[in-house]
Amino acid sequence: MATVLIVGAGPTGLTLACSLARQGVQVRIVEKSPRFHRSSRGKALNARSLEVLADLGLGARLLASGRTHLRFRKYFAGEFVAETDPFADSRPTPDAPYDSGLFLPQWRVEELLREQLAEYGVKVELGVELVDLTQDEDGVTALLADGGRIAADYLVGCDGGRGPVRKRLGVAFEGTSDPEQAMVCGDVEVSGLDRDVWHQWFGPEGAVLLCPFEGTDMWQFQAVPERDAEGRLVEPSLESFQRLFDRYAGLPGIRLSNATWLSTWRVNVRMADRYRVGRVFLAGDAAHVHPIAGGLGMNTGIQDAWNLGWKLAYVLTGRSGPGLLDSYQEERLPIAAWTLDVTAAALTAVMESARTPGAGLHAARITDGSGLGIGYRWSTLSDDRLGGTLQAGDRAPDAPVLAADGTPVRLFDLYAGGHFTLLSFGCGLPDLDGPVRGFAVGAGPGSLTDLDGHARRAYGVSEDAVVLVRPDNHVALTVPAAEAGAVRAYLNALGH
Structure with missing residues (x-):
């Protein structure tokens, strides 16, 4: 079984x-x-x-297979408008190693x-x-x-x-569902287009988008669908994709071929x-x-x-x-x-906005499309006793540290593996029971060295404190060092 x-x-x-x-x-x-x-x-x-x-x-x-910082090349009514990278100003930080999404x-x-x-x-x-x-x-x-x-x-x-x-x-x-609000999608090959950008043609009546994929000959095609004389949606096909492209892009001689996926997406919420x-x-x-x-x-x-x-x-x-x-x-x-x-x-x-040039x-782009700000402060698994900028339920941030033997390591490396992790800032480790690995941070010999104070800043810790991190890298518990016994109580009560 x-x-x-x-x-x-x-x-x-x-x-x-x-x-x-x-x-x-x-x-x-x-x-x-x-x-x-x-x-x-x-x-x-x-x-x-x-x-x-x-x-x-x-x-x-994953990083070897995909592409970050893909530029968006936008056109309106067939004319070039702008080329931008939505993540152009983003950089990796000590607490967040990925500065953009990955296209693949x-x-x-x-x-x-x-x-x-x-x-x-x-x-x-x-x-x-x-x-x-x-x-x-x-x-x-x-x-x-x-x-x-x-x-x-x-x-x-x-x-x-x-x-x-x-x-x-x-x-x-x-x-709700709106079967009339739809988009056609597919995978096609395209000859004669720059593969270093995501091409986006907009116009008063619709749009065509072509996004390339690293290491392949394929592009993802997206468009507002055609409609027949009675106003019904035309089923996606290579021929309809070509007609839509010709209509919105206005680039004669560019041919679509080898459609390996054809689909109609309808709005469902x-x-x-x-x-x-x-x-x-x-x-x-x-x-x-x-x-x-x-x-x-x-x-x-x-x-x-x-x-x-x-x-x-x-x-x-x-x-x-x-x-x-x-x-x-x-x-x-x-x-x-x-x-x-x-x-x-x-x-x-x-x-x-698609009807507006530029x-x-x-x-x-939505608030926190990165997912880094999504957390569970309301959860019964979240116990916050510090009230800092980072609270129980929030995503546990990364930070560079030195292991006790001087080896550079990141907190994310210590978290990996499906266990709870205890960070004891400025103080020794409490007695630990249950599935948890503990690390003292900045507490003298045998502890992790907090490089440039990045870990303390990321976790909003000013005084000595203890932070318990869940196996899914969300903060479970934050307490002052004097209340470190709460860690054992938390783990003993887990899920009972």
């Missing part, structure tokens, strides 16, 4: 599988498609997702995650379709299209907005009213769908999985009580609600 069955092998399901397998949890991940897709779909990872995937060991491979096709993100998962001895099972499920207090049974069954302690639906898991649970998918029913959880698009403005879709799913993974692992390996699992919905459902609100507003802004996709 699998300990956790994951249904759906997109970025959300694969991130969850890697998180669980790394912590020794027996996991199976199934995908109804008979083969792995090669379509671009979600095409950018934000800074927070890069931190998550780097913790899983993918940082260098979703299929490549999934390929790298599958490679990482295979290192734990787990492979995606293709052509396995869930059609129903049953559960009781002891476990879940997935019923398959071929008549087979898979039993598991827990099941996680990462099977998208149209997947069966949420529907079989009877969970409402609340929100919906989220599940619950993320858990008994032993079954929802994550990614199975739990929320929203406009593509701001590029948060793949990222929000990855971060759902990052939140849920350590909690399932802690419960299943006996490091926490089952009550810990209640915090998944408590923390992630409000993030989905925020995501729906900001992406819907961004889409409206894009549609209005505007376009800059209107889609």
Whole structure:
């Protein structure tokens, strides 16, 4: 029997599988498609997702596969308007190592995650379709299209907005849809265009966008769709893409070819009213769908999985009580609600500004599209007793330090691995129980050296204090040094 069955092998399901397998949890991940897709779909990872995937060991491979600081070249009515880099003024900082998002096709993100998962001895099972499920207090049974069954302690639906898991649970998918507000998307090859920029042609009636991908011949095509004489949407095709390009770009001689993915995206703004029913959880698009403005879709799913993974692992390996699992919905459902609100507003802004020369996709930039400011201060897992600028629930920042032997290291290196981490600023380590690694910072021999005070500044610590960091690199607890005994109490009470 699998300990956790994951249904759906997109970025959300694969991130969850890697998180669980790394912590020794027996996991199976199934995908109804008979083969792995090669379509671009979600095409950018934000800074927070890069931190998550780097913790899983993918940082260098991702950066080698994609492109940062992609410039936007904008045109209006066929005429050049401007070329800008939205992250031109961004630089890596001691507390945030990634200064921009990373552009790369979703299929490549999934390929790298599958490679990482295979290192734990787990492979995606293709052509396995869930059609129903049953559960009781002891476990879940997935019923398959071929008549087979898979039993598991827990099941996680990462099977998208149209997947069966949420529907079989009877969970409402609340929100709105506008089938007339749509965009056509696809992957094509293009001859004669500069591959160093994202080309964006806007006009009074619509837009065409062509985004190149590093190390490939492919571009992602996006456009306001054609309509026929009756006003109905024209199905996407290479021929319709060419007509749209000719209409908005006005560049004779540029030909599109080899369309390997054709799709119509329609506006849906919906989220599940619950993320858990008994032993079954929802994550990614199975739990929320929203406009593509701001590029948060793949990222929000990855971060759902990052939140849920350590909690399932802690419960299943006996490091926490089952009550810990209640915090998944408590923390992630409000993030989905925020995501729906900001992406819907961004889409409206894009549609209005696209008709103005020099505007376009800059209107889609949203507050904290990097994901670095997203946290869980409201969570029952957040215990803040310092009241500083950084509080329990916030993302735990990075910082450069020296190990006790003088070796340069970063806090993120110390956090990686699925454990709690205790930072004791200016004082010795308290007695530690449970799954936690402790480091004294700036407390004399045997402690970490805080280079230029970056760690203290990042964590808002002026006096001696103790900070407990969760396995998903969010702050769990902040206390003055005199109250360090609260760490043991926190860990003892975890999830009970």
